[in-house]
Amino acid sequence: MRPKIIVSTIIDSHNYGTALQAVATNDALMPYGDPCFVDYCRPQWTRKEWRRGQLRNPNFFKGLCMLVAKYPVWIKSEGVFRSFVEKHLNLIDSAPFINGGHFDKKAVYCVGSDQTWNIECNNGIDPVYFLQNVPDDCKKISFSASFGRPALDEAESALTKPLLEPFSAISVRESSSVSILENMGLRGIALKDPVLLCRPELWHELATHVPASTESYVLVYMLNQNSEMCSFARKLAEREGMRARIVTFNPLKRAPEGLEGVCLPKPEEWVALFRDASYVVTDSFHGTCFSLLFEHPMIVFDPPKFSVRLKDVLADFGLADRRVSEDCDPMHIAAEPINWDSVRSKKEEFSGEAKAFLDGVFGVSERADV
Numbered sequence: 001m002r003p004k005i006i007v008s009t010i011i012d013s014h015n016y017g018t019a020l021q022a023v024a025t026n027d028a029l030m031p032y033g034d035p036c037f038v039d040y041c042r043p044q045w046t047r048k049e050w051r052r053g054q055l056r057n058p059n060f061f062k063g064l065c066m067l068v069a070k071y072p073v074w075i076k077s078e079g080v081f082r083s084f085v086e087k088h089l090n091l092i093d094s095a096p097f098i099n100g101g102h103f104d105k106k107a108v109y110c111v112g113s114d115q116t117w118n119i120e121c122n123n124g125i126d127p128v129y130f131l132q133n134v135p136d137d138c139k140k141i142s143f144s145a146s147f148g149r150p151a152l153d154e155a156e157s158a159l160t161k162p163l164l165e166p167f168s169a170i171s172v173r174e175s176s177s178v179s180i181l182e183n184m185g186l187r188g189i190a191l192k193d194p195v196l197l198c199r200p201e202l203w204h205e206l207a208t209h210v211p212a213s214t215e216s217y218v219l220v221y222m223l224n225q226n227s228e229m230c231s232f233a234r235k236l237a238e239r240e241g242m243r244a245r246i247v248t249f250n251p252l253k254r255a256p257e258g259l260e261g262v263c264l265p266k267p268e269e270w271v272a273l274f275r276d277a278s279y280v281v282t283d284s285f286h287g288t289c290f291s292l293l294f295e296h297p298m299i300v301f302d303p304p305k306f307s308v309r310l311k312d313v314l315a316d317f318g319l320a321d322r323r324v325s326e327d328c329d330p331m332h333i334a335a336e337p338i339n340w341d342s343v344r345s346k347k348e349e350f351s352g353e354a355k356a357f358l359d360g361v362f363g364v365s366e367r368a369d370v
Contacts, residue, residue, distance in 0.1 A: 003033040003362070004107040007143075008097065008128055010114040011085050012041040014077040016270050017195075017286030021113050023088050023267075024194035025143060027202045028354060032362040033108065037085075040094035040128045050074060073250050077264060084267045100133040108362070109134050111142040113173060113194045117160070118148030125159055136166040141361050144191045144354075146173040147180055150308070157184050169361045171354075174312065189357060192316070195289050196347060197354040203271050203293055210272035219277035220246035220259060221287035224303045227256075232299070232330050233281045234258040239331070242278060279334060285309045292347070295340045298322055299333050317346050 007029070011022050022037065029035045043049055054070065057063030085091070096103060103109075109131050115121050116129035127133055131140050142164075152160065161184040164170065170188035172178060181188040191197065218237040222229055230246070237244035246259040247270065255261025262273065274280065274290040280298040282288055288310060291298035300310060300323045314320050319338065324330045 004104060005029050005033040005035045005110055006038065006092065006104075006107050007035055007110045007112075008038045008040065008131060009112055009116060010042075010129075011037060011039070011089070012045040014074075014081050016267055017284070018114055019081050019084050019267050020271070020286065021194050022085065023206070024198040024202065025113055026089055027198035028143070028194050028358070029110070032358055035090065035110075036092045037089045038094045038097050038128060039091040040097065042122060042126065044123055047074075047078075069252070073252065076251070077249070080264050080266055094128060097128045097131070097133055103134055103138055105135075105138055108139045108141060111140070112145030112171070113143060115146045115148035116142075117145055119156060121148060125163070130160075130163040132163055140167045141169045141171075142167060142188075143171055143358075144173040144194055144197070145171070145177075147177050150174075150176040152180055152183075160184065161186065169357070171357050174309070176308075189353075191354050191357060192350045193285075193289060193313075194354075195286065195293070197351050200293065200347070203275070203290070207268050207272040207275055210269050212272075213276040215243060216240070216278045217243040217245045217260075217276075218279045218281060219273055220244065221274075221280065221282040221284050222246065223284050223287075226283060226301060229281055229283065229301050230256040230259060236279060236281070236299075236331065236334055240278065245273070245277075247273065283310075285313060288313055292317060292343055295338075295343065297334060297336075297338055299324060299330050301330075316350075317343050319343075 007025060009022050009025060010018050026035045026037070044053070051067060051071070054067040055063045057066065095101060111129055111131060119125060122129065134140060164184070164186055170181060170186065171191045172181065172188050173191065173193060175190045178188050178190050218233050218240070220229060220233045233244045233246070244259045246255050246261055247265065248255050248261040248263045251263050265273065271290065274294050274296070277296050280287060280291040280296050281301070282291070282298060283301045283303045288298055288300055300314060302310065302323065311320070311323065314322055321336065322333055324333065
């Protein structure tokens with residue numbers, strides 16, 4: 001009998017990486033049972049709290065104007081990501097995970113991936129993401145969960161340790177998180193982001209109904225305003241005789257000059273943009289991951305902060321030289337070939353590590369393909 005796997009991960013953010021990591025987690029767990037995802041929205045991400053947040057501006061009139069300007073965009077963004085989550089994940093009620101209640105003792109309860117254990121993102125210890133209300137005699141595991149920071153202070157460690165002690169197996173997304181666990185006297189292993197661990201076919205299946213582009217283009221996926229990135233993308237596209245396209249997030253704003261905007265594409269369309277690109281210019285971790293998945297040369301600019309994940313994933317694949325630095329011409333990076341055989345070998349290695357972890361958690365005899 002296939003076990004039920006109940007997953008608590010972030011699904012409320014209007015973010016491509018967040019939505020796609022959840023679908024990848026679902027795919028990675030499917031061979032072991034029937035994944036269900038806790039339909040949880042953090043309080044600060046509800047419509048009501050978002051509106052209140054805009055009105056907390058010290059200048060009430062300015063906050064009201066911002067709310068009027070941003071609200072239609074927020075609603076559209078919510079619709080894009082919520083419809084994707086509802087279509088691709090089996091959702092279950094979050095009430096017992098918030099307030100306590102009945103739990104299936106035969107199910108496996110899983111946390112992750114994403115920054116489920118980042119108290120800065122989640123406004124403190126979130127009981128849903130730590131399975132706090134799930135009885136300790138239930139089986140609890142984590143799959144590529146993240147603290148989101150290289151270290152925890154003593155107070156946070158003291159709060160976190162008793163919540164993680166009942167877990168029978170812990171895997172985290174960064175090696176620094178392994179050190180955090182060790183400092184709490186807990187054991188864990190590092191696995192990659194689930195988008196790199198699921199079946200490679202998933203991404204082609206997801207975008208199969210999106211028509212392939214008939215023209216070559218340079219794709220810009222930029223999470224932080226950077227005129228240098230846009231300027232470089234235009235020059236690269238001109239050199240290669242291609243268009244330059246950029247993912248944008250606000251239909252009320254024009255795309256940077258010389259770039260063709262693709263505003264709030266559906267996640268399936270976002271995946272297809274990477275599938276069909278000839279080059280990718282990005283400052284995003286998941287933008288880099290999907291460049292690797294579809295084997296398109298990427299030129300990676302550091303974001304203003306939180307660049308560690310970008311550095312790590314490129315180093316993991318032996319591609320640290322794809323990062324733009326002060327003494328390196330990005331056009332030179334674009335011209336350098338990538339050993340895709342080596343990248344494929346690394347992907348297989350990382351997938352094998354995840355399979356070994358999950359085999360150990362569930363027992364090979366419990367896998368659906370056995």
